[in-house]
Amino acid sequence: MKKRLTVTITLLSAISLVLAGCGGLQSGSPNQEGVDQNQVLNMTLRAEPATLDPSLVADAVSSDVLNNVMEGLYRINKDNKPEPAIASGVEISEDKKTYTFTLRDAKWSNGDAVTAQDFEYSWKRTLNPETTAEYAYILYSIKNAEAYNTGEASADEVGVKALDEKTLEVELEAPSPYFLSLTAFSNYLPQNQSAVEEFGEKYGTEADKMVYNGPFHVSEWKHEQNVQLKKSDTYWDRNAVRLELANLNIVKETSLAANLYTGNEADVVELSSELADAFKKSPEYLPYTGSTTQYLVFNTTNQFLSNPNIRKALSYAIDRDSLVKIMKDGSEPAYGFVPPTIFTSDNKVFREEASDQHQYNPQEAKRLLQEGMAELGLTSTPSLTMLSYDDHRKDAAVFMQEQLRSNLDLEVRIDPKPFKQKLDRELEGDFEITFAGWGADFNDPQTFLDIYVSDGAYNWAQWSNEKYDELIKSSIGNPNNEERTKNLVEAEKILMEEAPIAPITYAGKIYLQKQYVKGIYRHPVGAELSLKWAYLDGKEK
Incomplete structure (x- = not known):
């Protein structure tokens, strides 16, 4: 995964967010003055997402989509630091090997509550040798995770345990200075066990074969053509989300993407080298x-x-x-x-x-x-x-x-x-x-x-x-x-x-981005693309 700023991910102590009402929304919705009424963003993707199954995801495109439709204990914020997301806070033991996360009120797109059990189930599913998850090793910081993944320990011995619906305890093999940033990573996302079992082998392969707990959900997925993201009406922090729809059109040829951009059919595209010089003096030219x-x-x-x-x-x-x-x-x-x-x-x-x-x-x-x-x-x-x-x-x-x-x-x-x-x-x-x-x-x-x-x-x-x-x-x-x-x-x-x-x-990378597109963040590590804070201001003028 990648990005524009040089950043050190540091271990952050938890920050308690001010909540409003039983829905867990942040108090104070973003200022809507001056922004467009029609909040529909059109972008291009260079490839088809391989899967949206958090246990199996292993590529950057899939991770970028997941980062916008799912949310883990922490999320990488606008300053490229991990901030509490589904977790409202964490207590870290003196030896820095035990993390006790407290979860906020949050829901899945099917209406189920997001619980500590969803994290325990997800992480152990990824580590289960029968899942054959290529990225299982990213969880090896957790006590006995490698041993379980290699068949030398049981699932019960893995150092992740839901103490109750809102409390998740994680034991590490050794202190890890980057563990909180790992909890924002794709393979650390929670999974709804009932959905995984209901959809079986189709889980994560179609828009309707998945449940979501992030800022958006996949409303349409036409393979090799388009992935459509729609603002979630169940996301705990939905008042911070301004975009109503993001159309991610799969366009492999950058010449075609550039044509869509100059024809005002795309708001953000990636350029290739042969087109870079043609747009280099444009204020919409965005190197990354x-x-x-x-x-x-x-x-x-x-x-x-x-x-x-x-x-x-x-x-x-x-x-x-x-x-x-x-x-x-x-x-x-x-x-x-x-x-x-x-x-x-x-x-x-x-x-x-x-x-x-x-x-x-x-x-x-x-x-x-x-x-x-x-x-x-x-x-x-x-x-x-x-x-x-x-x-x-x-x-x-x-x-x-x-x-x-x-x-x-x-x-x-x-x-x-x-x-x-x-x-x-x-x-x-x-x-x-x-x-x-x-x-x-x-x-x-x-x-x-x-x-x-x-x-x-x-x-x-x-x-x-x-x-x-x-x-x-x-x-x-x-x-x-x-x-x-x-x-x-x-x-x-x-x-x-x-x-x-x-x-x-x-x-x-070189992007072209219309000047009316605001609040897209591209991170230097982990999933690159965050649309949570994106909005349009001036496209309708």
């Missing part, structure tokens, strides 16, 4: 830099790519500085995995603590390639296939294809696929090289580096290093911030030296 790294993943089970020198050779052959100039979307060249927007637990910029590892060096790339081939006993290079996005990022893949051809005489075929097909191939290990991306789930280097532990669900490279595993696992809950930072820096160095991946860019 988040916490996402785009990188190549090498399938280390492939004979040719099993050699670290060959993998580094491919990385060293790519001129990232030239690539970002072509992309024109605010992206920056990446020479390490963790982006420069991420802080350590001792409040330092990780990128300033860790040295850059990869570089553009065609001569060294040729030397490394020859050395690696000699180690494998190869006399000729094979042709390879690079799995790629089928959107504007395909242009970056074509650039890298040409770099590998011209600098290493290596033939690489580009295989662009729609997002979901690409993700399925990656999860199955059905690729040689894939051009992938990872956005920060929380503001800490761990959110990037723990991907590549040996048994990591997203370790598509199928790479393993015992020392790396030790460094990452020892960093979880380590109260010695200086030592923890040192270990994570060392871990990234190993990752870059072994090169199962090659960082390419720290991704940027």
Whole structure:
């Protein structure tokens, strides 16, 4: 997930919100003077949401939709900090390992009360090995969560328990400086057990096969065409929501999105690099830099790519500085995995603590390639296939294809696929090289580096290093911030030296946003898009 500001997510003590009446609404509705009567926002999405099941969600598009139709214990606010949401407050034990959340009065879209049991049920469902949730590890901060997910403990032993309908107790394995921000993450959302059981395998796949507790609910979902969000009339803080409807139209081609925008059929769209210059001087041009790294993943089970020198050779052959100039979307060249927007637990910029590892060096790339081939006993290079996005990022893949051809005489075929097909191939290990991306789930280097532990669900490279595993696992809950930072820096160095991946860019985006669109927030970590505070002021003039 991603975003515009450089922020450290800090541990916040709970803030009691002023409530009005039994419905739990914030006192004082927002000032409606001057805003349009017709509060309908038209936006574009670059891809179809894969699922709205909080246990199974694993992609940015789905997370963005969920962030607007669901709500967890905490929500990332306008200042990019976690604030109480379904939780009205929390008590944290002196050893910072036990959190006791008090829930406010809130309802599901089917009229049921949102209870502490909904959180306990959801988190344990995600961790249940039979659910096969790819993102289950994001809950491993909780006591015995990993043990349950790996079949070594029972659900009853997991450190989450509803003490009553309004009280949720959570025990952690170790103190976590970012736990409150995690409770705003998609996989920490509550789930209504009766709805999950009623809808079965269809749960989260259609607008009417889901119940919602957030600012909006999905009123219509035409697959590969449109997701329509309607203001919820059961949301506890509905007086803060001004939009009545948000139409999220799925438009994969940015040229078509730009046409919709200039034709006043869309209020917010994302641009691709080839269109960036045309709109650069417009006051509606909105650059955005988040916490996402785009990188190549090498399938280390492939004979040719099993050699670290060959993998580094491919990385060293790519001129990232030239690539970002072509992309024109605010992206920056990446020479390490963790982006420069991420802080350590001792409040330092990780990128300033860790040295850059990869570089553009065609001569060294040729030397490394020859050395690696000699180690494998190869006399000729094979042709390879690079799995790629089928959107504007395909242009970056074509650039890298040409770099590998011209600098290493290596033939690489580009295989662009729609997002979901690409993700399925990656999860199955059905690729040689894939051009992938990872956005920060929380503001800490761990959110990037723990991907590549040996048994990591997203370790598509199928790479393993015992020392790396030790460094990452020892960093979880380590109260010695200086030592923890040192270990994570060392871990990234190993990752870059072994090169199962090659960082390419720290991704940027360019949006066009009409000046009458107000209050859209894009967050640097977790789900990017928040429409809760959005409204239109001036479209009708």
